[in-house]
Amino acid sequence: MCHGGPVPSTVSLPDDWPAHPDRSLSLNRMGSFDWDLVTGLMHMDPPALDVFDTLPQDYDERPESLSPRVPPAEAARLDALVSSALKGGLESYGAYFRIRCRDGRLRWTHTQGRVLREAGGRPYRIIGIVRDATEELSHSAERLGLDEERRRQTSVVEGTTAALAHARTVQDVIDALSDAHGLERLGTMGMVMGLVEAGRIHLVAEGPEGSFVPGTRYTRIDEQYPMSEVVRSLQPRFIDSQEEFATSYPGLWSKISYMRISAAAYLPLIAQARPIGAIGLLYQDKEAFTQDERNLLVALGSSIAQSLQRAMLLEQEHDIAEGLQQAMLPRRIPAVPGAQIEVRYRSARMGRDIGGDWYDVIPLPGGRVGAVIGDVQGHDTHAAAVMGQLRIVLRAYAAEGHAPATVIARASVFLHELDTDRFATCTYVEADLTTGVLQLVRAGHLDPLLRTRDGDCRRLPVEGGMPLGLSAEFGRLEYPVTTVELDPGETLLLCTDGLVEQPGADLDDGIQYLTAMVRSGPADLTLLADRLVEMADERGDDDVALLLLRRQAEDAPQAGGRLQQHVAPGDPEGLVSARHMIGTAVRAWGARARGDEIELVADELIVNALMHTDGPAIVTLRVLAGPERRIRVEVEDRSSALPRRREAGDSGVSGRGLMLVDRLADVWGVESRGGGKCVWCEFVMT
Known part of the structure; x- marks a missing residue:
């Protein structure tokens, strides 16, 4: 028999042959929609509502009525796609996306729309179809768009690795993974992390904000928790459904079931062949993990472990160095x-x-x-x-x-x-x-x-x-x-x-x-x-x-102030500094009226000591308490030769020092001190 030839007259055809288009669409889980862009109303036939698992009474001809069925991330992607088609002058668009069924399961769907435009190019209507793409994608690399998914996985690895490269502390690692960008890269709704410390697991990151489970800050490695299990076995644990989570870890699930976690991946963090901790990635809009996803997460776990170990070593080195400095x-x-x-x-x-x-x-x-x-x-x-x-x-x-x-x-x-x-x-x-x-x-x-x-x-x-x-x-x-x-x-x-x-x-x-x-x-x-x-x-x-x-x-202590300064031979700056010290001290001690006399006498004694000895002069100023307060000036040098008071000639340039001291000071004297002497004088403070 030749294929495509005429049908023999002896073969009877069904009464409803050929099938009406509506029946063809319905049997293939396909429906149609007509979207009026002017009014915003979108008519959907019963098969289309069935694709969205939406009852007719729950749909009011407005696209917003479908929001419970379309996860936010998918809705944002679809809105961007349609907006781009309308603004870009395209005649049609198409996309795969997921919907959430009334029982909580996620299902793949495909939509295709034809854009009708006025003579000026303004869009006014979209007529299209939606269909259940579950079976189609289950047998096709299009399920996630193989090439696109591979690019996404590469981007996840590169983005996470780049973020971790800047981590210098354990908190930096946690922040890089748990902030909005980190969670977006990993496609998770939250993350938990624990570090192995003295035979226990210390929880250092607790998933979504406000999700901490009392009693889990420190847990034993032999307890029935997913983190404990992966640390014990050194093998990852992938949880593909709520039922599996509840069955495997009933104690933990009873405390976190309100978070609507649909899948989770727990990975051991292994560095130098030993576990240093574990990380858990939590998902809400996911069913199971493909082999590629499992391989990706295991690779990321290795990268996270290396960054975490580096951060822990840096913190240890910093603590040691800081302890050393603090001790000193x-x-x-x-x-x-x-x-x-x-x-x-x-x-x-x-x-x-x-x-x-x-x-x-x-x-x-x-x-x-x-x-x-x-x-x-x-x-x-x-x-x-x-x-x-x-x-x-x-x-x-x-x-x-x-x-x-x-x-x-x-x-x-x-x-x-x-x-x-x-x-x-x-x-x-x-x-x-x-x-x-x-x-x-x-x-x-x-x-x-x-x-x-x-x-x-x-x-x-x-x-x-x-x-x-x-x-x-x-x-x-x-x-x-x-x-x-x-x-x-x-x-x-x-x-x-x-x-x-x-x-x-x-x-x-x-x-x-x-x-x-x-x-x-x-x-x-x-x-x-x-x-x-x-x-x-x-x-x-x-x-x-x-x-x-x-x-x-x-x-401030009121009894006897004391200042001392060394003036080296051939050090004019030292001499100037000593003069400044004397003048400042005299004013501070309340002897301003005799300040010039004290400065002049002290300067003379210092210069004499420097001129007639081969060593430094040590000048000391002090306040003597008693019935009458006095300022005492002492100038020490290394020479044991006592100064002699003598009259200077009319043209003499020396010999006047002790005369000056004798006339200006109230009392003065000379004392022998070890290998040298001390010339002193006192002034009554008025």
């Missing part, structure tokens, strides 16, 4: 009469090693106090170790009573002789809270700031020398001393560059910003320190050391 910082700050002191240290943010920033407060003889801020070059544990040694050495030199310039110079020599290639910047302040006299030495560090009682703030210019280590290497150990007076209620601010420096920004801009923040900050010193550290958190990621010293007149 002073454990407590001593109480200083006459001052309020606040210190802060904030380690660098994760992703950078610990640095060498430090602060210190050193009790000194005579009621004075030393304040130090410093920064060793580099951001690593070696910098922290060098910092610890340098802090101890500088503290020892200061406690021995050396002048500020000598303390810094000796610290520089120590660092140069240390087996390291690091240098350090530093500012050292010796403060007499009785007088308010500050002697500052700066070694390559930032200038301090001074906040006045009325809240104004300004940069305090301090003449500086080279950084510690470098000054010794280049033989430039001369450090000028800047002397200033700190009035009651005024605050000195010392900090490291982490408080003012920002990548790509000018340092002066950072100092100006800090000055403005101090000026507008709270008057309370504790609150001010906290605010400045918060500012550092907002603006930078370097480590920060901060020291605030405020002079408090009501608590």
